[in-house]
Amino acid sequence: MNTERADAARNRIALIATAREMLTDVGIDKITMDALAERSGLGKGTVFRRFGTRSGIFMALLGEGERDFQERVQSGPPPLGPGAEPLDRLIAFGRARLRFLQENRDIARAAFDGRATVPFGPPTTMTQRHVRMLLHHMGIGGGDLDILAMQLTAALDVPPLLYTPPDDGARNEQAFEDRLARGWEDLVRRLIG
Template sequence: MTNSGASANAERADAARNRAVLIETARDMVADVGVDKITMDALAERSGLGKGTVFRRFGTRAGIFMALLDAGEREFQARVLSGPPPLGPGAEPADRLIAFGPARLRFLRENREIARAALGGRTPVPSGPPAAMTQRHIRMLLAKLAVEAPDAEILAMQLTAALDVPLLLYPEPHAPGRDDGDFEQRLSRGWEDLIRRVIRPGGP
């Protein structure tokens, strides 16, 4: 008589190991050859796993990048929830909110091409769990700051869009004769200015 429970556990463990191998291999390939060169066949060949395994794990090419983005999001969320301050717990809510912007912008910039490939032309703007996590975190910090707003949920949504949308949808502006840092730095300064205006007495 076979132990079906042990067999199922072994299967799940194998699937988890294969997924971890594929995620790490895909990350290495992004660094080595760039997003455009990654295909299901290329990932299977470099990982040493079968093409069928790659299809079962990701389904489509866009699924590879969605999985990469998801893994990166989990790491970013861990830094927000339990990492060192001011991004993580232990700092004043205003300092955490200000620090969140540059950290999120850096994450988005580093993963911009992966995010675009994950969207696969089907979703025009960022949506789903990552944006929802950002919105919840901002909403929580606004509540701790007792920010007076007619609709705090909408304010949190708009602040989320201020971070997620520019790096994904807009080309970086290049103003002639302007030497004030790159787009990410300008967005970070704009975020701090925006937050200080929102949290000042009298509300946004």
């Protein structure tokens, strides 16, 4: 059992490292389950067990990058970190999350695949959990907080992944990100009435 777990952990580390190499060497579009299995020298079965689908590879890569971000949310300075009012934290979280998604856009887009579905249950992603907790602290009750957190997470995460500014220049990217951040602030302020 322990050996199996150690093997699984070693495989996971090796696969993530190989995927990162491939990102630099061959580009994101060439990273497939088959190509990853071949380059890593591990069996296809191992890759499938580890990631499930192609998007699972990128969810794992995104998760690695998310650790730093999570650290800042959980113990960094306010208003993103603890110590500010929940509404201010929710607004700051939206802005920081949009920044994070923009910085990791190619990976985040590849992680986002309609064919992979997530069983609905208690919030599984950091964003859903954090949004839910802040809504709860803001005293938004009565409704279905799990669903509200899920809907707000979609409202926050999906636009920067699905839409691009008309011209892909850096200035337009920044202007679009700013509009999304102001839109998020507007949305959550309206929510609390």
